[in-house]
Amino acid sequence: MRFSDIHGLTKTKHHLISSVQRNKVAHAQLFSGVEGSALLPMALAYGTYLNCEHPGDTDACGECAACTKSLKYVHPDIHFIYPVSGTEEVKVKDAVSKVFLPAWRKFLLASPYGNVVDWAITFGGENKNLNISKEESRQMIDALSLTAFEGRYKIMLIWMPEYLHPFAANGILKLLEEPAANTVFLLVSPQKDRLLGTIRSRTQLVQIPAFSDEEMVHILTREYQLDEEKARQLAQLADGSLRTALQLHEEADLNLHDMFIDWMRLCFARDYLKISDTADKFAGLAKAAQKTFLLYGLQILRESLVAGFEEDKLLRIRGNSRTFVKKFSQTLNMAAIDLLAAKISDAHYYLERNANAKIVFMNLSMIFTKSFNR
Numbered sequence: 001m002r003f004s005d006i007h008g009l010t011k012t013k014h015h016l017i018s019s020v021q022r023n024k025v026a027h028a029q030l031f032s033g034v035e036g037s038a039l040l041p042m043a044l045a046y047g048t049y050l051n052c053e054h055p056g057d058t059d060a061c062g063e064c065a066a067c068t069k070s071l072k073y074v075h076p077d078i079h080f081i082y083p084v085s086g087t088e089e090v091k092v093k094d095a096v097s098k099v100f101l102p103a104w105r106k107f108l109l110a111s112p113y114g115n116v117v118d119w120a121i122t123f124g125g126e127n128k129n130l131n132i133s134k135e136e137s138r139q140m141i142d143a144l145s146l147t148a149f150e151g152r153y154k155i156m157l158i159w160m161p162e163y164l165h166p167f168a169a170n171g172i173l174k175l176l177e178e179p180a181a182n183t184v185f186l187l188v189s190p191q192k193d194r195l196l197g198t199i200r201s202r203t204q205l206v207q208i209p210a211f212s213d214e215e216m217v218h219i220l221t222r223e224y225q226l227d228e229e230k231a232r233q234l235a236q237l238a239d240g241s242l243r244t245a246l247q248l249h250e251e252a253d254l255n256l257h258d259m260f261i262d263w264m265r266l267c268f269a270r271d272y273l274k275i276s277d278t279a280d281k282f283a284g285l286a287k288a289a290q291k292t293f294l295l296y297g298l299q300i301l302r303e304s305l306v307a308g309f310e311e312d313k314l315l316r317i318r319g320n321s322r323t324f325v326k327k328f329s330q331t332l333n334m335a336a337i338d339l340l341a342a343k344i345s346d347a348h349y350y351l352e353r354n355a356n357a358k359i360v361f362m363n364l365s366m367i368f369t370k371s372f373n374r
């Protein structure tokens with residue numbers, strides 16, 4: 001990974017690069033931010049940059065011997081530690097990061113925005129208890145005590161340090177406090193509040209901003225070839241997490257907008273027969289898709305509230321949906337929209353707890369029908 005592989009976030013990149021140029025690289029840094037943002041990619045790009053033989057003003061060269069190795073995640077001075085578990089092939093007591101290195105490289109290349117669940121699926125540890133063991137911290141200390149190295153920096157990247165076993169955490173405290181020369185710890189954590197205070201206090205925080213809607217749309221349209229309208233819907237639902245956007249896209253390849261409008265028309269017209277058909281159709285979708293659809297509905301209602309206050313410039317929604325939102329806000333009063341939003345939220349909660357989708361959807365339809373005809 002290089003900085004240029006990550007869209008936007010110019011300020012963060014500049015901050016990291018200038019620390020290297022000014023020779024002020026903090027020896028323990030904590031990359032933090034929301035899950036699914038550029039946390040891990042940014043730490044990987046920084047690692048590449050730190051050891052590049054011809055670093056430029058904005059990025060690693062990508063061509064030197066060090067970069068070639070870094071980009072394949074085989075650089076001998078870039079060590080990776082991540083939570084693991086026993087699997088069908090690996091006994092619990094043997095489960096340390098380096099045993100799963102091939103799977104880890106695959107994960108970094110295929111889904112660097114992924115979370116711990118995605119990682120567990122990649123290495124065969126789903127539904128297991130993942131952790132970073134005491135044995136792991138011992139090996140970490142060994143790896144760093146070997147003095148011969150070829151890079152400028154010896155890097156220890158710890159992904160999800162919140163999974164450190166307390167013994168392991170204590171084992172590395174001293175290293176974090178007084179690391180060997182040219183050793184850099186990069187801790188990457190979406191939940192820094194779950195870290196031991198003693199670890200947090202020994203690291204310098206690098207806060208990675210979540211992607212803005214615009215950045216997300218850019219990534220989804222350019223790198224994943226989604227059309228703009230669809231990308232915008234996903235960006236609004238995903239709230240800065242590229243992982244969530246991609247997952248929603250995979251799980252629910254739906255035209256949310258048309259579905260929602262058709263449904264609202266039926267409710268408005270009190271066409272109970274068709275409402276029942278639509279409820280059946282809805283019940284037939286995958287649960288993730290049902291939930292995505294409700295989140296979209298919620299988004300429309302929230303935007304309608306904003307539109308009701310005539311705060312046009314505050315509207316996040318664009319295109320067809322924007323026109324619809326404006327009309328919607330003229331059809332219903334604020335109190336009614338507020339109530340409906342709460343009802344959609346409830347429905348989402350019920351679905352999560354495995355309520356019957358047809359009944360949930362029929363109930364919602366009745367509530368909408370009543371509101372429209374008051």
Ligand SMILES: [Zn+2]
Nearest residue numbers: 052061064067
């Ligand atoms: Zn290079």
